[in-house]
Every structure is written in C-alpha cells, then in structure tokens.
Amino acid sequence: MRGRQHRTALVVPGSLTKYVGGAPLRWKALHRAMRAQGPVLLAECAERDTCGSVCAVSGGPTGQWRAPQYFYDRMYCEAWAESLLRRFREAGITTVVCSGLRTYRYVLRFALESDLRVVFDLHGIESVLHDEIDRAKTADPAVGNFPRKDNSWMRELEESAVLAADAAWTATDADLKLLRATYPRCADVPVTVVPNAVDPSDYSFEPGAVDRVVFTGRLDYYPNVEALDCLERQVVPRLRASGADLPVVAAGACPDPSLPGRYRAVRVVPDPPDPVSLLPGGVMAVPVRIGGGSRFKILEAMASGVPVVTTPKGIEGLDVRDGEHCLVAADAASMAAAIRAVATGGALRTRLTAAARLRVRDSHSVGAIIPTVAKSLS
Secondary structure: OHHHHOEEEEEEOOOOOOOOOOOHHHHHHHHHHHOOOOOOEEOOOOOOHHHOEOOOOOOHHHHHHHOOOOOOOOOHHHHHHHHHHHHHHOOOOEEEEOOOOHHHHHHHHHHHOOOOOEEEEOOHHHHHHHHHHHHHHHOOOOOOOOOOOHHHHHHHHHHHHHOOOOOOEEHHHHHHHHHHHHHHOOOOOOEEEEEEEEEEEEEHOOOOOOOEEEEOOOOOOOHHHHHHHHHHHHHHHHHHHHHOOOOEEEOOOOOOOHHHHHHOOEEEEOOOOOOHOOOOOOEEEOOOOOOOOOOHHHHHHHHOOOOOOEEEHOOOOOOOOOOOEEEEOOOOOOOOOOHHHHOOOOHHHHHHHHHHHHHHHOOEEEEHHHHHHHHHHH
C-alpha cells in the first residue's frame, strides 16, 4: 500500500492553506521539517469550513460534539479521532505530532494507543499567556471589547496533555523553562525546543527605500490590538512631530467590522488576501507589550528584506540582537525615533536587513530546525 511509506503524522486544528496567523505558519514549518525525514501523513481539521451542521466524517449532527465544556474542546470530534487511528494503522504510523492546545483531546486519545508515540507541540504556555493578557486588558472602548475571563481551566487541559504525551515541543527556551515552572508534575516529560521558522524561499528579498510603516497580525487578538492602539495614540504622533510623515498601515484578519473606523492615524486593511505583499517598502513596527512565543511577523519581515523596529517583548524567543538585526525601542518615543532613523538611513537599513536575512536562514528557517525535529522524532 502507498500509505505504508508513512511513519509520522502531523495533526493540526485547521488548514495550512486556508487559515492565517502564526499557528498555520508554524504548522507549515513543522510539516516541511518533518517531510525532510520522509513522507508525513498530514491530518487537517478545518471543521468550521467543512462540517457545518453535519459531521463530514460520521454524517451525524455536529451538535453532538459542538457542545464543549471548554473552549479548546470545540474542534474535538470522536468520529474524526477514530478515523485517524484507522488511517494511522493502515499507514504504519508510529509517531504523531499534535500541534497546539486545541489538539489536547487528540493527545489524550492517541496516548491510549500503546503502539503510537505522541508528541504535543505547544505554541506557548497558553495558561500563563492568557493570564498575562487578562491582567493587561483595559476597559478603554477605543481598544475594543475584550472582557477578562477565568483561565484556571486552561491549566488543567494543558497539563493533562503534557502528562499524557511521550514528549513535548516548545517554540522557545523561555517557554521550556516556563513549562517546567508551571507544571512541576511534568518534570519527567522530555521537552525539545523547536523554534518558529519560515522558509526564506517563500519570500522575495526586496530591501530598498522606505515609504510607509507597517504592522501585521490577527486583529482579533488582544496583544495585537493593544499594539495597534499604541501606534495610533503614542508612536504616530511622535513620528509626525519629528517630521517623518510616513503613512502607517496595519493589516490582518479582522472579524470586527467596526475596527477600521476606530483609527485615524493608522489605515487598517482588514482580511488582506496576502499580508506579506504589504511588506516591501515598509518599516515593520512591532510595539507589542504583552504576549508570548516568537513573532512570525518579525521573521516574515526579515525574510523579505524589511527593517524591523520592535519592543524588547517583540523579539523574545528570537535569536536576534538590537543594532545588528533590528532596532529595539523600549517606549513610544524611542520607537518613533528608531523608525525615523531606519526610514532616512539607507546604510543602516542595508546593514540591518542583510544581517537579519542571514539570521533567519541560520536560526529560524525550515532548514535550521530540521536537525532538531529529526533528533526528536528519532
């Protein structure tokens, strides 16, 4: 059988091609790195696109599994889980990687199979991240309606998946340490750091003159919306006062139709078909102050030859240095000054973008993570 060639499977709660944001970029990088070891059975669950009211697997009503106790239960489908196990047996799968907390119930189910090795890929330590985000949330209506939530249940789910898995992956060293500190019962679970990565060949390296400031990211995610508010209220006014009259564009998935109308200094491009196409000619400004993991927006900008100005928080988890690969600004005033310096300094842009492109290739490319993935899977 053709399927017998497969030994490894990757399970993702979405689609590598239909979904946008950091998660699909991580799935793509992992898929490519895993394929370097041989064929990979890719299991995508795009239930919100394909199932509707009828389960595409069982033919029964989706209401039977769309009444979750927790948010992260929403994608679990028992029929799909069992169909995957049948596919795994037919294909001779010995290791399955489940990516993201929304796959936690699949981790628990697959871990019951004695002939399967299960790897749980954490995009971040979600329980800690959501607690941090909730502490930072404001009641300011200009930032949007982001109510605080009780995230205590998330710790239970995350810990249960790590404990059930044979191994776990994190995206950064900081997340590995945070995992150990948050879940001491998981001390015996082997954890490997598999950095976020992009394929530089997917991006056109086009360094050149700067004619705008850009910011990309999901605009339904509070850390990004808070960063957008910082651009509007604090960074852009200082930039204008310095004489740098650059247009500022923010682009990303935006389910809130009222969001673009809330900004005057920043032009919001909701749901662009290709956010990367907006990068050439820009300075990537990343005024994020909360959040976790490492930012794909920065990796994409660096791979595209676009200079990056970021807060220290923005480059957490990335193997880059201030003044060598990007400019780091701790506050709005220094960020405005750094954007102006990059926009007006051709030699500075050339030096930063050339070094950043090489750093992506050496530390945050698919090729760079292949050895780590291979060692963990072996």
